[in-house]
Amino acid sequence: MEQYDINKVLEDIFGSNESNWKPSEKIPLISKEIEQLKIDLKSYLNTTDYDIPAILDESTQLCKESKLLVQDMQTCKQEIEEETMAEIVRSIENRNQLIKELQQIHFAINIVYDVVQCGKYVKEFDDGREAQSFTRAVEAVYDLLQYIEVPAEGFKDLDVYSNTKHTAQLIWDSLCHDLCVEWTRMVSWNIKASTRKTVVTITLNIEDNMVLIDVLNALDKSKILLEKVAEFSRFLLDEVLVKIIHNDCTVYDATDELMTITIMHKENYRPQYDAVISNLRLLFHYLNNKLNIEFKRDTSIMRMIGKEIGAEFSAILERDCLIDTIPNNINELQTYGRITSEIEGFQNFLVLVKFFTEKFSILQYVNNIDVLFANKSSQYFLETARNIMLKDLSATMSIGVESIPETGDAKAEVDEAGALGILDKTIPKSLFYFPRCMISKTAQELLDLVYVMMEQAVQCSDVVCKKLYNTTRLVFELYDSVVPYHHENYLQTIPQYVALFHNNCMYLAHNLQTFGDKWLTLMEGRELDYPISFVDLVQKLRDLGYKHLTIHMQQQRKQILDNIRSSDLNCIVVKDELSGNAEAAVRQCLRQLHLLKNVWIGVFPKNVFVKLMATLVNMFVEELIHRVCTVEDISSVMASQLAEMYKIVVQKAPHLFQDQSDIEQNVQSWIKLQELIFMLSSSLKEIETRWKDGTGPIAVHLRTEEIRSLIKALFQNTQMRANLLSKIK
Template identity: 70%
Template sequence: MSDYNIDELIKTVFDIRDANWKPTDKIPLINKEIEQLKSDLKTYLNNSDYDVTGILKESKELCEESKRLTEDMRTCQQEIEEETMAEIVKSIENHDALVKELECINFAINIVFDVVQCGKYVKEFDDGRDAQSFTRAVEAVSDLIEFIENPADGFQHLGLYHNTKHAAQLILDSLLNDLSTEWSRLAHWSSKMCTKKTVVTIVLNLDDSMAVIDILSALNKSKKLQEKINLFSEFLMKEVLVPIMLFDCTVYAETDVLMTLTINHAKQNCKPPYDAVIANLRLLFHYLSNKLNIEFCRGNTLMAMIGKQISAEFKETLIKEVLIDTIPNNINELQTYGRITAEIEDFQHFLALVKIFPEDKFSILDYIDDIDILFASKSSQYHLETARNIMLKDLSVTMSIGVETIPEDDELSISNLMDDGAEEALKILDKTIPKSLFFFPRCMISKTAQELLDLVYVMMEQAVQCSDLVCKRLYYTTRLVFELYDAVVPYHHEKYLQTIPHYVALFHNNCMYLAHNLQTFGDKWLILMEGREVDYAISFVDLVQKLRDLGYKHMTAHMQQQRKQILDNIRSSDLNCIVVKDVLGENAEAAIRQCLRQLHLLRNVWIGVFPNNVFTRLMATLVNMFVDELIHRVCTVEDISAEMAQQLSDMYTLVMYKAPHLFQDAGDVQKHVKTWVKLQELIFVLGGSLKDIESHWGEGQGPLARHFRTDELRNLIKALFQNTQLRANLLAKIK
């Protein structure tokens, strides 16, 4: 039957455009349509493949059968509720009783099982003991203790449990004690310290016999072997390996089982050479390998266990204390360093062979990866130590250096080889830079100063041949040498620099000489590095003034000390109390003579040591101070007797006679001592008359007017001459 379109029916029956329809009008139409539909349905059912009548009949039968089954189920439910449930409740009660009975049986079975198992372990222990097998005995007792630690419920309440546990622990302790005794028999060592040496003895009775392997396996099973190996490894590292690396040692295999190590303490801080260390280590490890390469458990050996324990520390110590020292401190030896690395590599293969090193894990040649850094550090350390040793040497061992006179400029033939611009530039340079910059005056210096300078030149020559990293490090080390000079020399030679003029003079010259060379040292360095790019400034000019100031500082301090001695001599004599005396005592002349002797000693010490101009300047400074103090003693006195004036004149005349001999040229005293003429005029005033003084005053134009202040001269006249009209007239003229 085709689909029925209800929408079309509604549109046919009910016209939506007709608003005045009545239900009575539509009922016939609807009835007609219903009848038509019934006819269509009947026709459809008749033509259908399904037996509708049969289906309805079958459905009725199924419905009736369902009702019967429902009644049967209700009947069955009633029977279950009344009879079966009672039986089920009774069965549950029986089940609970059976479960409780089963639990009791299991509880008893578990306890019996634990008892039987303990008996089994005890029997295994007895069998192992009868077979004299430590391994079987230890295994049995260990298993018993392990088993008894987790007993079945109730077993721990039995007396058997406590007795078995206590007995098992006692047996294990006894076994461990026996094993410890056996181990001590197999391996023992000692160290005996004497006055000049220490003797270390190692005795190893180990071999691959069944008895030894049984002992090792038993120790391993009881977890005590690692403790024994740890103790031996610690002893081996601290008492044997480290001393071999640090001290002069003799390793000797007395027998197959006895090895002795003799550590000599006669030479302190004297490490043995690397090849001697390697030779001793080879002997030691060869002996240990022969005795300890015993396989006792799944490929494991005592040597491998020791290697695992000490390999990291041994490698680190070997590199730090031995192999690092093999790195050379100069470029020539560094270029042949491959021979040493080959020996070290061969030694590493030996260590892997004897199982001290895992073959694929450790390498004692790792330090070569940083060879430049290590070489730079080693070279720097060596040169600093060398420089410091030079600085500690005696300063009084001298040598002469410098030129007598600075050469005059000459045009040289080089001007013919240059163009006009270059020649003009050289002329300007010659006029701008003083010639003394390139020449050092003739003087004496300590040989140590020249040794130090030679050392830094060697450092420079090595640095420019090395990689940039090493070159930079050596450059800074070279600068550090001069920083070290500032710190070490004044401190180490402090006593001499404070008391001995010769030392002070040499130290001053040393500082000046080093500073002079540092002015051009940086340029020489750069010339040798031509063509290489550097990322740091190479210059030593900043150290020049620092070294000069160091020399000035000690020279000035010593000059102050000499000045103080001269002033103390004068001020401790009657020259310090002229105003209260009519006649000077003998100590006044003695003080002057003492000052002259002091200056004469300085002259003998300094002449030829200092450059001529420096000697003259220093001596003139002291003489000028001495003379100025003598003049001041007189010019500040209010009254001088005629006898004292004569004494002063005689003593000051002595100074006039002696002082010129303090200089290389007698004429230098007048050129460089500012108060010299003033002293001459003072002597003249002390022995002259008022008329003579007036003539020397010369209406303010004479020598007295040039060298004396007005107040000084007036005070001197008042002190020397009585108050007369002639004196008053002269004083009136001196204004």
């Protein structure tokens, strides 16, 4: 029977395009379709392969049987509820009783088992002792102590538990003591110290046999070995290895078991790296022969010592010994490979004797060789510079030119040359020349040192070059701090030291003006990430020289003024005549200036010497003039004394200069002093003549107030004095 499409049938009957239809019209069509369906169904049933009536009969029979089964199940349910559930309840009660009985039996079995196990461990201990095996004895007692830490329930309440635990602990303590005695017999050391030396002896009674392996395993099992190895390792590092690195030592093996290390006490002594490595090789060779016995897989005392102190030893050896091998100059750095080969050989030796593992290396510092070399060079140069600065300043040398040479007038052929010619005319030639004077040899020695630093820097990598450049600047900053402080007493008391220090500062500053350009010339072609210049240090050094020279000039000025003010020249107004101390004070001041001349002449450049001497002489003369010009009354006797005294100054002061004409050109008050002497020894008429209506020498070199004051102090109040005073206005 084909599939029946109800939708298609309805569409055919009602029509999809019909909008107005009546039921009466469609009912016959539907009835007809129903009849046709009945005919088709009947035809299908007649022709089908299934026996439909038989199927219906079978279904009816199954329904009856199902009802009978439901009735049987209801009956069974009733029987279970009435009889079986009662039996189940009785069974559960019996099960609970059985569980209680089983628990009691299990409790007793556990206690008995613990007692048996404790007995087993005790027997194993006895067997180990009989076999003279520390390992078996330690394992048995250790296992027993571990086992009774978690006993079965109820076992702790038995006397056998407390007795067993106490006995096991006593046995354990005895075993540990015996093992410690064995370790001390195998490994021991002694230290004998005196004022001159310390002798350290190490005794290793260790033989590669089963007894040793048994003892080491027992020590390891009892957790004592790690403690003892740590103690020995710390002794080895602190009392032997570090001392070998830092001191003069002798290492020798007296016997196969005995090693002796003799440490000599020397102040400020640092052994050479090759001597340190040689001593360490002997020591580790001895330790390797005795301690490199494996008592379990990949484990020996030597390996344990290496794990304990290997890293710390490596760091100390690098920091306090190997880094010292880094040279402080470029020539030695180029041959440093020979030293690194020796150190690498020692590194391989330490790995071979199992003291170092692969992760330890004493050559790590070589990776930063540039930085370390820069630091070492910097430290060396700073120490050398400081030692130079501490030397005596009085060892001198002549430096500079007598006069500035004249350059030719050759015309430039190109514009650049013409521009340079204009620049050459604009910049003073004195900028490039240093005047003839005396400097300390230490100043030239310091300058030579910084030139060496510069030449070395330009041959090195950028890291080293930058470090040495900064160090060079530090040298001059160090000069500012060290020299004035170290030579402070001399700079305060000895004029020659002040002069030399001033010249040293000027000389160094003079060279620093072009030092940066010389450095850059040598660095041509290299890209720098920092500026190179020393110009900023020039004025600092000059100011340093000026400062101490100024302080000394103030001291000299104070001494001159104190000499004058402590004499009768300070009390002219209250005396009619001067005592001998006035002339003595003047002569003392002249002697002081003469001593300065003897000390400074030839030390300072000529122009500097003239300016300094002229400054002091002018101050001296000004003070002498001031003493007279401020007095209201001067007796004729005192005037005569003052004139004679001041003539001494006029006679002797020119000899303080190399060229006597320098005093007139550089001492401003020199002519003024001469005019003052004239007034002290002249009459009113002579003064009037020299006044010459305000155009004479007196008018030129003395102020009007000073002239009037002197006339009033020297001469009595007469008509002639009044007339002269009226003219001087």
